[in-house]
Amino acid sequence: MTGPDRTKSRPGGAIRCIRETDLRGAGRDRFAGPAKRAIETGRNRAAIAAAVFALGFLAVAGRLVDVAVSRAGGEPRQLAASKEAAAPISARGNIVDRNGVVLATNLKAAALVADPRRVINAESAAARLASLLPEFDQEEAARRLASDRHFVWLRRGLTPRQQMLVNRLGIPGLYFQQDERRVYPHGRIASHVLGHTGFDNQGLGGVESFFDRRLSGVGGVGRDVTLSLDIRVQHILHEELMTAVAEQQAIGGSALVMDVRNGEILAMVSLPDFDPNQGAGSSEAARFNRNSLGVYEMGSTFKIFTTAMALEYGAAKLDDLYDVARPIRVARHTINDLHGSGRPLTVSDIFVKSSNIGAVHLAMAVGTAGQRSFLGRLGLFDKPAIELSEIGAPLQPAKWREINTMTVAFGHGVAVSPVQHASAIAAVANGGILYPPTLVKRAGNGQALGRRVISPVTSAKMRELMRRVVVKGTGRRAAVEEFEIGGKTGTAEKPSKRGYQRRKLLSSFVGLFPIYDPRYLVFVLIDEPKGVDGNSRRATGGWVAAPVVGAVVRRSGLLLGVLPTVPVEETVDETERPIIKVNAGGIALAAR
Amino acid sequence: MRRPVIWLLLVFIAGTGLYYLKYRVQMMEARLAAIHRTLLAEQEALHVLAAEWTYLNRPERLAKLNRQYTKLQPIRARQMVGFEDIPTRPALSAVSDEDTP
Numbered sequence: 001m002t003g004p005d006r007t008k009s010r011p012g013g014a015i016r017c018i019r020e021t022d023l024r025g026a027g028r029d030r031f032a033g034p035a036k037r038a039i040e041t042g043r044n045r046a047a048i049a050a051a052v053f054a055l056g057f058l059a060v061a062g063r064l065v066d067v068a069v070s071r072a073g074g075e076p077r078q079l080a081a082s083k084e085a086a087a088p089i090s091a092r093g094n095i096v097d098r099n100g101v102v103l104a105t106n107l108k109a110a111a112l113v114a115d116p117r118r119v120i121n122a123e124s125a126a127a128r129l130a131s132l133l134p135e136f137d138q139e140e141a142a143r144r145l146a147s148d149r150h151f152v153w154l155r156r157g158l159t160p161r162q163q164m165l166v167n168r169l170g171i172p173g174l175y176f177q178q179d180e181r182r183v184y185p186h187g188r189i190a191s192h193v194l195g196h197t198g199f200d201n202q203g204l205g206g207v208e209s210f211f212d213r214r215l216s217g218v219g220g221v222g223r224d225v226t227l228s229l230d231i232r233v234q235h236i237l238h239e240e241l242m243t244a245v246a247e248q249q250a251i252g253g254s255a256l257v258m259d260v261r262n263g264e265i266l267a268m269v270s271l272p273d274f275d276p277n278q279g280a281g282s283s284e285a286a287r288f289n290r291n292s293l294g295v296y297e298m299g300s301t302f303k304i305f306t307t308a309m310a311l312e313y314g315a316a317k318l319d320d321l322y323d324v325a326r327p328i329r330v331a332r333h334t335i336n337d338l339h340g341s342g343r344p345l346t347v348s349d350i351f352v353k354s355s356n357i358g359a360v361h362l363a364m365a366v367g368t369a370g371q372r373s374f375l376g377r378l379g380l381f382d383k384p385a386i387e388l389s390e391i392g393a394p395l396q397p398a399k400w401r402e403i404n405t406m407t408v409a410f411g412h413g414v415a416v417s418p419v420q421h422a423s424a425i426a427a428v429a430n431g432g433i434l435y436p437p438t439l440v441k442r443a444g445n446g447q448a449l450g451r452r453v454i455s456p457v458t459s460a461k462m463r464e465l466m467r468r469v470v471v472k473g474t475g476r477r478a479a480v481e482e483f484e485i486g487g488k489t490g491t492a493e494k495p496s497k498r499g500y501q502r503r504k505l506l507s508s509f510v511g512l513f514p515i516y517d518p519r520y521l522v523f524v525l526i527d528e529p530k531g532v533d534g535n536s537r538r539a540t541g542g543w544v545a546a547p548v549v550g551a552v553v554r555r556s557g558l559l560l561g562v563l564p565t566v567p568v569e570e571t572v573d574e575t576e577r578p579i580i581k582v583n584a585g586g587i588a589l590a591a592r
Numbered sequence: 593m594r595r596p597v598i599w600l601l602l603v604f605i606a607g608t609g610l611y612y613l614k615y616r617v618q619m620m621e622a623r624l625a626a627i628h629r630t631l632l633a634e635q636e637a638l639h640v641l642a643a644e645w646t647y648l649n650r651p652e653r654l655a656k657l658n659r660q661y662t663k664l665q666p667i668r669a670r671q672m673v674g675f676e677d678i679p680t681r682p683a684l685s686a687v688s689d690e691d692t693p
Contacts, residue, residue, distance in 0.1 A: 102646040108636070185647035235651035482669035557669050564669035 091180065092201050093215040093222035095194060095208070097231045098266070098441045102185060104194055104208065104276075106201070109181035110163040112154040114145055118173035122146040125171045129154070132165050145173075156199060157181040184276040186231060189238040192270045192289040193229060193439060195389070196279020204279065205287060207439060209389035228264035228441045233257055233556045237267040240555070241524065244548045245271050248529035248539070254290035254418050255524045257552070257560075260426035260512065262442050263435030263449070265386075265419070266520070266560070270294075293390040295415040296525070299492030300354045300474075300541070301425070301510050302411030306362050307351045307465065308428045309374040312458045315365040318348045318465075324357040330403050335360055335410075338491075338540075351465045352473035354489060356410040363409030368400050371408065377453050378424040379434060380416050387439045392417050411492060412500070422523045425510050429466065429486075429518045432459045467515045470546075478511050478546035480554045482564040486515030487549065489541035494528070503536065504528050509545035513553050519562055524548045 095104040112129075119125055122145035130138035133155060144152040156179055158166065163176060182197040184190075195206020203212035207225065215222045237255050245253045257267040270290040274282030288294065310316040321344040328335040337355050350358030363371055375381065383393050395415040397404040407413040416424075419437050427434035433450035442449075466486030469475040474489040490508040493500035508525040512518040524545045531539035538544070557564065658664055 101649075102642055105639070105643045105646075107640060107643055183643055185643055186650055189652070232651055239652070554669065555666065558667060558672055563674055564672060 091216065091222060092182065092197075093217065093224045095211075095215070095225050095227060097227055097229045097234075098264075099230065100226075101231050103190060103227065103229070103231065104182060104184050106180050107183050109156075109179045110158040110160075110176040111156045111179035112158055112163075112166060112174060113177050114152050114154055114174050115150055116145050116147050116152055116173065117150065119145045120172060125174070128169055128171065129166065132169070133158075133162060186235075187277065188273050188275045189269075190229060190231070190234050191273045191276050192287075192291065193227070193234075193268050193388075194276050196274075196276040196282075198279075203389075205390065206289070206388055210387045226441045227439050228259075228266060229268070229439065230266045230559070232559050234267040234269070236555045236559075237522075237552055238269045240548050240551050241269050241271060244524070244526060244544065248526055248531070248544055250526045250529045252290060252527040253525060254294070254527075255522070255548070255552075256291055256418060256422055257556070258422050258426055258437065258521045258523070260430040260518045260521050261435075263423055263426070263437045264442060265437060265439050267556075268419075268439075289388065289390045290525070290527075291418045292384070292386055292388050293392045293417070295392045295394055295417050296506055297412050297415050297492050297495065298421055298508065299411040299490040299506065300356075300359075301421065301488050301490035301508060302408065302414070303351060303354060303359045304425055304428055304462065304466070304488050304510075305375060305378060305380075306359045306371075306409045307347065308454055308458055308462050309366055309371060310347065310362040311461055312374070312454045313366050313370055315370075316347050316362055318346065318461060320347050321345065322347070322350060322358050322361045324350065324355050324361070326357075328357055328360055328406065330406060333403065333407075335406060348465060348468065351488075352468045354469075354474050359409040360406045363405050364402075368402065368405045371405055372400060375408070375414070377434075378427060379420055379436075380414065380424055382420075384417065384420040384423065384437055386419055386437050394420065411490060418523055418525060422510065422521055425488075425523075426512075426518075426521050427453050428459060428462050429512050429515075429521070430459065431456045463512075463515055463518065466512060470511070470515075474540075474542040475509060475511075475546050477542060478509055478550040478553075480550045483513045483553050483557050483562065484515050484565050485511045485513045485550065485553055486518075487511035487546070489546060490525075491540040491542075505539050507539060507541040507544045509541045509549045511546075511549040511553060513557065514562060514565065520560055522549045522552050524552070 092106050094102055094106075096102055116122070122142050125145055126138050126142035129141060130136045136155065141154055144154065154174070158176075158179075166174065167176075180201060182201050184194060184196075191206075193206055195208035195210075196204055197208055198204050201216075203209040203215065207227065208215065211225050215225060217223055237257060241253050241255045244250075253269075253271045255267075255269045256265055258265050268291050270288070272286045274286040279287075311318070323344045324337065325342055325344070327337075335356055337357055345353065345355055345358055347358070347362065349355075350362065366374070381394055381396055383391050394417065397408075397413055404413050423435060423437040432452055432454040434453045435450050463486060466488055467484065468486075469488055470479050470485050475487050478485050478487055487510050490506075490510070492506040492508075493502060494504040494506055495501075496504075506525060506527055507529050508523065510524075511522045513520060513522070526544050526548075529539045529544040531537065532543050
């Protein structure tokens with residue numbers, strides 16, 4: 001049934017049959033035998049050749065479509081165009097602050113080169129160049145111009161103005177080459193954080209050095225680095241510390257502002273400093289970063305750790321009384337208090353009045369092993385992992401004896417860098433979580449990086465104690481009207497080969513605000529202050545460093561997004577008057 | 593006779609079309625290259641301007657200019673209040689309180 005139907009329905013089946021018989025009929029007449037076979041072979045060969053050619057043409061056509069239609073025709077030309085327009089914008093990435101303000105960038109500059117064989121008068125050319133360019137070595141230039149080479153460097157990083165002036169001289173044989181120059185628009189205010197760069201824009205020091213590979217990038221195009229710094233706060237901190245160091249005729253100082261909730265550093269200043277635009281010309285002393293490379297015996301700010309340790313280990317309670325009347329004599333040393341107290345003090349008062357004797361008692365109540373492990377947990381024996389090339393290793397006694405436990409209790413015998421000191425104090429105050437200090441803006445809130453070091457209960461007690469220091473203790477001069485600051489003073493005698501020097505002090509203050517829910521830590525350290533009004537008895541942390549912290553908090557508090565505390569008496573009787581007084585008392589307001 | 597004419601015509605049309613196409617593509621590519629050059633120049637200019645803007649906005653310079661030309665003072669923290677501390681209209685609420693028994 002299916003067979004016949006299929007043959008019938010096949011189109012052309014019948015026709016081909018007919019034609020085949022026709023041809024066969026005709027062929028049989030004209031050709032037969034060998035001739036027929038030859039024709040068959042020829043026809044086959046022609047068919048094969050045709051097929052091959054057809055395939056070839058198909059391939060050509062396919063490729064044509066591919067080239068003309070499928071691919072973007074302009075691609076290779078674009079590349080040529082951008083090469084034509086000379087050098088990419090800037091090879092090295094920018095460094096920006098947390099708000100995107102440029103801290104370091106690259107600008108095009110001209111390099112002055114010469115073909116000495118075309119220079120007519122080397123002596124006069126060198127003299128004329130020296131009259132235009134500052135710090136130009138005339139003799140060296142004359143010597144180079146007189147040489148018989150084809151190419152000599154004369155000066156790199158010309159400013160556009162200098163380039164114009166040199167061009168105007170019209171000296172034959174001088175040429176300009178395209179060059180790049182690293183520029184730090186803010187000058188010296190963030191010098192130690194940024195570091196500087198060398199002749200070929202390689203990072204030397206600071207963030208420039210630490211992120212050198214990222215900034216210079218692969219294949220010539222570098223990536224930007226966003227720091228945690230806030231340039232406005234940095235400016236305030238720099239200005240206040242400069243003023244204090246100048247007033248005190250101190251040999252230097254360091255200061256930093258840290259976010260206690262994630263370890264971000266918002267400002268960091270070390271004095272003396274340098275201008276990174278002329279980085280190579282600065283002295284070794286000016287390039288020394290006191291915040292990260294310098295390690296110091298901090299003095300009484302260490303009592304924060306001693307007290308927190310005693311409370312955390314349950315070795316003492318806030319109301320416990322200790323006899324601090326008698327100096328402690330151990331080995332050849334005598335440990336005494338700056339302002340002796342005739343009566344026993346509570347743990348709270350030991351901290352607020354900064355009693356050395358009391359701190360020793362607290363440390364002895366815990367013991368050497370406990371003290372070492374506690375300080376170690378706060379990261380005070382390890383190098384801090386901050387993004388700088390200059391990091392100092394903390395110093396601790398090779399062998400801890402009883403005397404070490406005693407002196408470390410009030411901050412002598414262990415030397416730490418301000419950066420790690422600050423993050424340890426931030427951990428004590430922020431509820432007990434230690435965050436590694438960082439100069440790079442954290443991607444998230446950075447909470448995951450934290451490590452619990454003390455209990456929230458101890459932390460709350462320490463906040464209360466630090467507030468008391470500012471309200472009625474040694475840190476009263478840090479108090480400002482607008483914000484509740486808490487903190488601790490520190491005055492350390494600087495060590496020399498023959499023991500500690502009474503007249504050479506490291507005076508510091510560490511402040512936290514708002515203290516009951518701490519957001520920021522401000523640390524200020526002044527190296528060898530001469531004392532307020534030249535009175536060397538007024539050279540302690542409470543006198544010289546605390547007011548600086550207060551001033552920084554007052555000026556930067558709002559910028560940092562901390563609302564001032566509302567004093568009770570003002571809000572009561574101000575219902576009738578408008579609270580926002582614009583132009584109050586003839587003082588106009590500036591948004592700064 | 594008819595066929596070759598048609599073919600010649602087709603060849604001519606195709607040839608002219610191709611010529612114009614190629615010519616236009618070349619023109620456009622030249623323009624593209626020019627635009628790329630301007631783009632790079634503009635980016636370069638932006639880069640310089642950004643650096644200059646930062647330089648001119650240095651906090652220390654702004655402070656200096658402020659001292660020199662204005663009588664403005666920094667905002668004191670006391671002058672800031674939270675939104676919830678801004679008083680509502682006391683006069684209106686007092687009136688409505690009296691009106692409604």
